[in-house]
Amino acid sequence: NAGVTQTPKFRILKIGQSMTLQCTQDMNHNYMYWYRQDPGMGLKLIYYSVGAGITDKGEVPNGYNVSRSTTEDFPLRLELAAPSQTSVYFCASSYLYKEVSEKLFFGSGTQLSVL
Amino acid sequence: LAKTTQPISMDSYEGQEVNITCSHNNIATNDYITWYQQFPSQGPRFIIQGYKTKVTNEVASLFIPADRKSSTLSLPRVSLSDTAVYYCLVGDPDSGAGSYQLTFGKGTKLSVIP
Numbered sequence: 001n002a003g004v005t006q007t008p009k010f011r012i013l014k015i016g017q018s019m020t021l022q023c024t025q026d027m028n029h030n031y032m033y034w035y036r037q038d039p040g041m042g043l044k045l046i047y048y049s050v051g052a053g054i055t056d057k058g059e060v061p062n063g064y065n066v067s068r069s070t071t072e073d074f075p076l077r078l079e080l081a082a083p084s085q086t087s088v089y090f091c092a093s094s095y096l097y098k099e100v101s102e103k104l105f106f107g108s109g110t111q112l113s114v115l
Numbered sequence: 116l117a118k119t120t121q122p123i124s125m126d127s128y129e130g131q132e133v134n135i136t137c138s139h140n141n142i143a144t145n146d147y148i149t150w151y152q153q154f155p156s157q158g159p160r161f162i163i164q165g166y167k168t169k170v171t172n173e174v175a176s177l178f179i180p181a182d183r184k185s186s187t188l189s190l191p192r193v194s195l196s197d198t199a200v201y202y203c204l205v206g207d208p209d210s211g212a213g214s215y216q217l218t219f220g221k222g223t224k225l226s227v228i229p
Contacts, residue, residue: 004158035219040221041221042202042219042220042221042222043159043219044219090158090159092158103149103161103164104151104159104161105161106157106158106159106160107158108157108158109156109157109158
């Protein structure tokens with residue numbers, strides 16, 4: 001099984017450019033998430049989605065946009081890239097089976113540098 | 116918000132048992148405690164999850180006292196391949212119905228020494 005697939009694995013952007021990080025999962029999970037991880041730090045939640053057509057902001061949403069048109073796909077859009085967005089981005093998915101605690105399945109990450 | 120506190124780093128020799136304790140004083144009644152492992156350049160991976168007392172799987176054990184204000188991840192006989200960052204998470208009851216945000220802190224960096 002593929003699980004959670006992220007593309008691209010690496011990308012270098014110039015300041016002001018835009019790009020979309022792709023994420024797809026084949027586990028029919030209803031919840032999907034985007035996290036960023038700065039060097040030596042924990043993961044910070046950018047956006048999440050509880051189902052197709054429903055998205056909400058996490059802890060650090062500024063400078064990003066998401067959409068969830070299907071259960072499988074959850075792309076993350078960066079508009080006007082800034083050096084502060086240099087980070088590793090992880091997509092994750094989960095299936096809500098307990099009220100408050102879910103197993104997250106993570107992709108392998110996208111390493112983004114904005115120069 | 117449910118918050119967790121764990122040591123920043125730990126060192127251990129190969130073959131030893133490692134115990135990593137996490138404090139979560141504001142844990143909610145319905146919250147479960149979950150631990151993840153992250154190797155360099157990879158996404159976190161689920162290790163173990165529990166609600167109370169003790170849970171054991173093929174990788175680790177999780178000990179949770181009756182008051183549930185802390186939990187301890189126990190890794191038996193660690194090897195070099197257990198060198199990773201370990202995260203303790205609890206559900207966030209303030210996120211609203213059906214939209215629980217799991218917060219990853221900085222985790223505990225475990226270094227296993229030969």
